[in-house]
Amino acid sequence: MELHDVWFVLIAVxxxxxxxxxxxxxxxxxxTKLxxxxxxxxxxxxxxxxxVWDGNEVWLLSxxxxxxxxxxExxxxxxxxxxxxLxxxxxxxxxxxxxxxxxxxRPEENWQRNWEHAIFWCSLIPAFLWGVAFGNIVRGVKIDQDFEYVGSLWELLNPYALLGGLxxxxxxxxxGAVFTALKxxxxxxxxxxKLALRVGLLATALAVLFLLWTQVDSGDGKSLIAMVVAAAALVAALLANQAGREGWSFALSGITIVAAVAMLFLSLFPNVMPSSLNAEWSLTVSNASSTPYTLKIMTWCAGVATPIVLLYQSWTYWVFRKRIGTQHIAAGASAGSAH
Incomplete structure (x- = not known):
């Protein structure tokens, strides 16, 4: 396996x-609204x-x-x-x-309500748009011979990508509902x-349709295995939730996400961004990568920094592992800090 293949895997991780x-x-x-x-x-x-929310965003920056x-490229x-x-x-x-x-x-009702609206919409919109973005990446977009996108914004809002967003x-x-029940x-x-069950059933129906569509369009044997794991884990997460086993349910819903993302990257490889105009114009792990020397330096840096980040983030989750409830909110302090 060459270094550009290794970095494709690391970016997928x-x-x-x-x-x-x-x-x-x-x-x-x-x-917060539902x-x-x-x-x-x-x-x-x-x-x-x-x-933990700000620490979670470190993964996006990375x-x-x-x-x-x-x-x-x-x-x-x-x-x-x-x-x-984006x-x-x-x-x-x-x-x-x-x-x-x-x-x-500030304690004013309007002030807090407006920021709560912002939390809701600014959580919902990225959650939807990330699915749209990755749906388009896997499906392929209009890339010309110069590796430039020549399509329009509206072409990104195609049925496959919109289904990915949902x-x-x-x-x-x-x-999030399973995590809430756990915490x-x-x-x-x-x-x-109860809400996790209703949302989970809807997610199961949509995910099975989307993953089957992906498998038919660009999948292979490896992506099929990932699809089966994702579907089985999601069903098991629903069953664990119904049994009141929130820890297992959260772990299984996490496995669902891991397997689904793995399926998308397996369907994508060796491309990183397929061209819908001409397969020869697609960006691949070889023609889009940096020089071997750059990748070698990055590999050494990642080998040192990644374990430190993982240890620190694991420690953070361990420290804040206990459950909380409204009884832990001091009287008159419901408007207090979220930290």
């Missing part, structure tokens, strides 16, 4: 980690991800940085062709982070489990 971790906190953000009935419950939901350094074509959707995602992530911090700064939105919301106590925990 980074995106998988991002969707696994950021997926549940996108889901929790969506649940699940929470009052301000203390919204405070509980936000507190479940308060210590994936973007690795793509820029390891596959500059892929990065250039992707970020120029998908400029508006800009909207970036703006949502900025506003979402500000909303977590600023929601508690899959990521519902799957992340299910992942809370009392009535909100029970309602999270």
């Amino acid at each position: 980074l995106w998988t980690g991002y969707f696994f971790l950021e997926g549940f906190d996108f889901g929790v953000g969506v649940l 699940l929470a009935r009052n301000r203390p419950e919204k405070r509980v939901l936000i507190n479940t991800i308060g210590p 994936a973007g940085g690795a793509t820029f350094a390891a596959f500059p 892929w990065y250039a074509t992707l970020f120029s062709g998908f400029y508006l959707p 800009l909207l995602i970036l703006l949502c992530l900025i506003v979402r982070g500000v909303a977590f911090e600023y929601r508690a700064k 899959v990521t939105l519902t799957l992340f919301t299910f992942h 809370t106590v009392g009535e909100i925990r029970e309602r999270a489990r």
Whole structure:
């Protein structure tokens, strides 16, 4: 296996980690409208991800940085062709982070409600658009002989990509509902489990349709195995949720995301961005990569830095592992900080 193949796998791992971790906190953000009935419950939901949401976004920065350094042609074509959707995602992530911090700064009802709206929409929109973006990457877009995207914005909103967006939105919301049930106590925990069942059934139907479509269009034996694992894990996650085994349910919903992302990258390889105009114009791991020397330096750096990041993030989750509920919110403090 050559270094550009190794870095394709590493970038796939980074995106998988991002969707696994950021997926549940996108889901929790969506649940602030769907699940929470009052301000203390919204405070509980936000507190479940308060210590970890910003650390989860490190995986996105790492994936973007690795793509820029390891596959500059892929990065250039992707970020120029998908400029508006990616800009909207970036703006949502900025506003979402500000909303977590600023929601508690003033006690006025309108102030807090507006920031809560921002948390909801800036969680929902990226959760949907990431599926649209990756749907287009796997499906292929109009790339010319100069490796430049020559399509329009509206061509990115095709049925396959939109279905991918609905899959990521519902799957992340299910992942977030299971995480909420795992991290809370009392009535909100029970309602999270019931909502997880409803959202999970919808996610299952959409995911099976999307993954079958992907398999028929561009899959092989390896992607078929990943598809079966994803579908089986999602069904098992629903069963574990019904049995009140939130830990198992969360782990299985995470396996679903890991297997689904793995299937997309397996369907993609050796391309990194297929051309729908001419297969010879597709960006591949070889024609889009940096020089071997650059990849070698990156490999050494990643080998040193990655274990440190993993250890630190694991320690963070261990420290903040306990369940919380409205009884842990001090009287009159429902407008307080999410940290």
